Amino acid sequence: MAIIKIPYSRGFVDLKVPDQNLKGILESKAHHFKTDDPEATIVRKALDKPIASPPLRDLAVGKKKVVIITSDHTRPVPSSITLPIVLKEIREGNPEADITILIATGFHRPTTEAEMLNKFGEELVKNERFINHNCFDESTLVKVGILPSGGELWLNRMAMEADLLISEGFIEPHFFAGFSGGRKSVLPGVAGRTTVLANHCSQFIYHEKSRTGVLEGNPIHKDMLYAAEAANLAFILNVVIDANKKIISAYAGNRELAHKEGCEFVTGLASVEPVPADIVVTSNGGYPLDQNIYQTVKGMTAAEATAKEDAVIIIASACNDGHGGEAFYQTFLDHKTAQDVMDTIMKIPMEKTIPDQWESQILARLLIKHKVILVTDQCDSKMVTDMHMLHAYTLEEAMKMAFEIKGKDASVTVIPDGVSVIVKQ
Known part of the structure; x- marks a missing residue:
């Protein structure tokens, strides 16, 4: 037995x-992947050598309004580890930066205070400014353009008005977007109701390329890339985690290239016959x-x-x-x-x-x-x-x-x- x-x-x-x-x-090989580095060290190493991007501390110089998009309570992003490091990096480049942490709820309900405390920790919740995105509140949205699919692109006004827009997240296989992470922080993360509905339409979900682990030719991914570019998502930090939700790898830098490298790593670990x-x-x-x-x-x-x-x-x-x-x-x-x-x-x-x-x-x-x-x-x-x-x-x-x-x-x-x-x- x-x-x-x-x-x-x-x-x-x-x-x-x-x-x-x-x-x-x-099983994914991620569950048996071994690294000698502590989680925080993995994150710092990624930030020290960003992919196709200047360091975050350099990007922060001279920026007044900095917005960090983070994941909500339904995602196991280890933000209690990653966010303090990101915040430190920004403030090393710009001690006077006005920083807002925008919770990417997508089409989900708002993250409660109790859930914030559980996910981010008391010190961050007490000392930083957290805002829940609300895809239904039109007063907080701005129309940015038209998606490749033809749907209207509405994004969070705070994200669009940022001098520097950053996102943190994690990369795992996703059942219709191919992979989580990267561009997904913007769409659906901080997109308006109309935009999410267009991107998740029946024909796109039915599409043969809208499947786990597939990016090339995936119409949902194509819309998401467009939205991230339109939002001027300047820098990402994405981690990969094991079965115990521990960080085993991290990718920082360009919104598309850093994400792509992380997806390739996950593909190597997660693919099974x-x-x-x-x-x-x-x-x-x-x-x-x-x-x-x-x-x-x-x-x-x-x-x-x-x-x-x-x-x-x-x-x-x-x-x-x-x-x-x-x-x-x-x-x-x-x-x-x-x-x-x-x-x-x-x-x-x-x-x-x-x-x-x-x-x-x-x-x-x-x-x-x-x-x-x-x-x-x-x-x-x-x-x-x-x-x-x-x-x-x-x-x-x-x-x-x-x-x-x-x-x-x-x-x-x-x-x-x-x-x-x-x-x-």
């Missing part, structure tokens, strides 16, 4: 799979990415990429914050089947994209092909079943359900951390 640790909430749960059923375990199976078990990487069902769809797509036709997908995700999007939840509540959801969404033109439809579209795509069992003891089971999934309180219960569906001889592939891998296609 194989026993495999699966990330769940702030810890791990054990998955037991009979040896004769287990066909493979797919598919091992098709009747049952695929995964997770959403634990806290903070498994706080809601909305985010949990990401981990499901890794399982989708190695699942046989009509396979059962099991995903362990706490979802203690519920569905994560009212429109996302309501879409499934209002439709009898996943195919009905898909049929409705594919008829919606770009200019009429509705909130969260991209997440609904991807979940519907999964549910059309597979049964999905969501394992959680921290979320209302009715909410899970309302969204056309099966619910289990434990992995043991979920495995029993899956074997009843697929038979006792069913093959099993395990992806302990679904958001960390790129399953080759």
